[in-house]
Amino acid sequence: MNGILYLWPGSGGVLRQGRWSFLAIALVYGFALCGVVMLNFYWPELLTGNLRRGTYVLLVVLWLVLSGKSTRLEKQCRRMRLPPPVDKDALPDAQQHYLQGNWFEAECCLNILLKKNPRDIEAMLMLATLYRHKERYDEAENLLRELDRLEDAIPWKFEIRSEKRKLMAANAKRSKKTIKSESPKSFNEKHERSENDNDDNEYADMSEHQIAA
Secondary structure: OHHHHHHOOOHHHHHHOOOHHHHHHHHHHHHHHHHHHHHHHHOHHHOOHHHHHHHHHHHHHHHHHHHHHHHHHHHHHHHHOOOOOOOOOHHHHHHHHHHHOOHHHHHHHHHHHHHHOOOOHHHHHHHHHHHHHOOOHHHHHHHHHHHHOOHHHHHHHHHHHHHHHHHHHHHHHHHHHHHHHHHHHHHHHHHHHHHHHHHHHHHHHHHHHHHHO
């Protein structure tokens, strides 16, 4: 059965791994096969004999390339499904510290988890939330962007979108605070500049009077 699956590039990966990348490989080969069939059997007048034979050669080459790509992806997926052993107490400890507001301890536990398994979706999402609470918005945004690129994070899409909305709201709130804090300063600076300009004008007028006298 496995040998039959490998005859169509990507089909084995679709059935065993269920990933979009294998489906893309299978579709590319399917479109190429349909094109060769159409050119050789439905519109043979479009190509000469040599060109028709060339389409078969290209189809074989494409089959070899896509089959190799599919095999490498399957090996990579099998390695990812066997992550290194993770400290089972690290995640509960991180959650406990997080709920207690012990941000530093929670971050240390999460970093331990991510060091052992960089694709730990739950740890990455919790760390992004922690960064938001600590107002480290750029780091939180980078983590969420990285989560968007991981296929394993698809079941967590709702939580990721929710965290993005909270991060955007926190960023907007910080921007409003920055504008409010800078407004009095700018007003005072303008007031001081106007006073200095008035002093300079008065000094210039006094100088002119002295020269005239």
